[in-house]
Amino acid sequence: MKKRTIEIMDTTLRDGEQTSGVSFTASEKLTLAKLLLEELKVDRIEVASARVSKGEFQAVKSIMEWARETGRIHQVEVLTFVDNGASIAWMKKAGARVQNLLTKGSLNHLTHQLKKTPEEHFEAISRVIEIAQNEDIETNVYLEDWSNGMRNSQEYVFQFLDFLAQQPIKRILLPDTLGILTPSETFDYIKKIINRYPETHFDFHGHNDYDLSVSNVMEALKAGAHGLHLTVNGMGERAGNAPLASAIAVINDFLPGIETTAVESSLFKVSKLVSTFTGFGIPANKPIVGGNVFTQTAGIHADGDNKKNLYFSNLMPERFGRKRKYALGKTSGKANILKNLQELGLTLNDEEVQKVTERIIELGDRKEKVTTDDLPYIISDVLDSTSFKQKVFIKSYVLTHAKGLLPSSTLSIEIEGDSYEEHAQGDGQFDAFMNALKKVYETRGSKLPKLVDYAVRIPPGSSSDALCETMITWRTGKKDFMTTGLDSDQTVSAIKATEKMLNII
Template sequence: MAVKRIEIMDTTLRDGEQTSSVSFSASEKLTIAKLLLEELKVDRIEIASARVSEGELQAVKDVTNWASKNNHLQAVEVLTFVDKGVSINWMLEAGAKVQNLLTKGSLNHLTHQLKKTPNQHFSEIEENIQLAEKHGIATNVYLEDWSNGMRNSKAYVFEFLEFLSRQPVKRIMLPDTLGVLTPQESYDFIKEIKDLYPNLHFDFHAHNDYDLGVSNVMEGLKAGADGLHLTVNGMGERAGNAPMASSIAVINDFMPEIEIGVNETFLFTISKLVETFSGVMIPSNKPVVGANVFTQTAGIHADGDNKNNLYFSELMPERFGRTRQYALGKSSGKANIQKNLQELGLQLNDEDLKKVTQRIIELGDKKQVVTKEDLPYIISDVLDRTYEEKVKVNSYVLTHSKGLKPSTTVSITINNETFEESSQGDGQFDAFMNAIKRVFKKKKLELAALIDYAVRIPPGSNSDALCETIITWRNSSGEFKTRGLDSDQTVSAIKATEKMLNIIVS
């Protein structure tokens, strides 16, 4: 089977920057450009639109200066316009050597936006190409709204292509500008064009308005497209462009007849960098680069992976510089927990493992996912219960209102006798302790004194992390510590206190 080499052009820095509220600084553009060409190893990058701003001009100068010193200048492209040479002069000042000339690919756009005839448009395009050639600038041509042109004014599109076939143009770029194509149309339209002009280079530029970007990319390649335009994280106007990571994975796994030079092990790294620079967060379920896409949550899946990698596919996380995770939560089984324990270098006997599993399930009902970093805290909490349970905090109501003292109502059972008390305090936990003091006063029992109160969450956790409260107490027997664990700080302190009560009540 003959293998065809396809060019990948990344347009994150130009079309991707049209994502609402996104604007890369000059230093960010340079950093991304370097990584796209030298680490991700895309063939070309489109980095800006001509004439936008002084800041954009400086950003392009920075990139072209670096690119010229590192033999990448011909891989750096700028969107230009049919504007009697204004864009060409801008490019000359910026030091860019390849223009992507924006032209009208549908008769509807030409007639109603430019209000010109095809011959007038072609004549102006020819003048632009000749001027660019005179100044040593290579030309690629965008046929804006090409997809609707093929649907509604195909004769115009082919008249345009016939004109371009006689021009010194490197590439003709076919954008689905509004993201309206179906996969079948993507195939049919590109196939029709490639059959007529097999020796011309055609790029396909897919948008994702119907979430068909990757499907259209596949069909465009099957039809004979010579290059693709993609963006990191699928950034772009409206619903964005065909996403880089998914498209590369699909090509590598399902299209053996296609060869590309992209280094897929760098896809996740560049994705996270663009997320940081753009401020546009990657959805957790986004294929290949999302936070959860290599996380097994169901215990049965972890069990299958343990036995014969039953839930593995070709889409292995290591390909993209990632690792498989086994989530801990209410769907977890022992297999999930064992996987995480192995990574932490911990071992538990069957009885303790059952206790930890049950505790994780309980916590999972409150907190959707328990992290691997939470696990040592959970183990500590569960295995710390070396006492006979004589005291049980049955229920409580904690209130906190602006301008009013926090208050608590507590129901507690001591040696099978249940009490209910209410109290106020300087904080919710203080109010809870004051209510407990009232109960102990009735029972003529003495509470341990609180000596120290420390709270911590696992490193790198978020605001919804499990919270461990460690309280140091003192009674007539000396000092001792108890731990409580919960996603709520006050509740974790109450659990630590419940352990203390069980220790001191004989």
């Protein structure tokens, strides 16, 4: 069966920019325009509204200069208005060649906003289309509030479509402007229109106010829609537009008779760039592009993946240039840890895996986030802790730091069954702790090794704030040795490294 290819028009740079608090610079718009058309390979992009600002004019001008050089001039569209040709003049100066003319798709909007009759509106529209034709500008027509028009004033909508069917236009754009349609309504309305105007190209433009935009996209295509309007990360006014990544994945997986030119493997890259430009983070649980989408957290899922990929679906991360991850936390269990060890190329015995698991669960109970990058540090710390028989226990300590006062520390320590408590001040909290510790060892007639180097680092590449590693080099006579401590608090990790040193000596 021959597949039906549908057009994807990305409107991130126009409708997506109507997200509250979002504004793209001219250079950002040009960068995204290139990425959307050249790499993601959508069919068309809507880049601006006419007559909005000088900045918008410069953005469109730079995009059109690039589009002309690369033969993409008819893939770039601008939203225009029924303004007796003023928008057309603006477009012509900017070099744009395709207008998306905004008209009224419901009798309610026409009557109360424009206060015109249908005939008066149609006459004004035909004048704009004629001006565009004379200027060699291609016209598509938006029916604003079309979804409410179909619900409440179908006679007007069909009167309007009868008029447009006789006009020299390329496409009719059907927006669910307020995101009010149900999937069944979307199918019924578009099916009725396609049957009545089989020779006309219709795009569906969905909004997401009820979180139904992707479902509505599916039904629009099943009903015969020829194109879709989508935005990266579902950006747009109010709850946003139908999200590009989700729509493409759904089409590829659930609509076998339909195809697009969009490149799945570029979706995540474009999503991240739009997030960077706008400052709007991608929710971790957002389908396809969210941080957690391909992350298994429960240990039972990782175990199932080891046994015939029981928790895999067709939605494989590799399709989108991503990788499956196994989260480390209190619910991850042994199976998740083994998956992460496998990725790192590390092998531990059962006892060592159990100890690492216990440490990760302990961090999870403290609501610390642990990543794969943290894992080697945890392993090193846990295995290092078992390399000696512990005879020294730092039981308790208090660290204080107040403005105008020297930092101080009180500690309680057990050495080979004997308990000691001391208090001291110092240049910093750890220095105060070490001064108190020296007092304890002086009472025992012992001398501590000299601290010769102190370094703190977080795991390279780690995106968590769960752990930092403190590495302290000690000197006894002419011999140097190093101990490490691991904790979310820098001073505590240094104290843990010190406790290891006390047991080694």
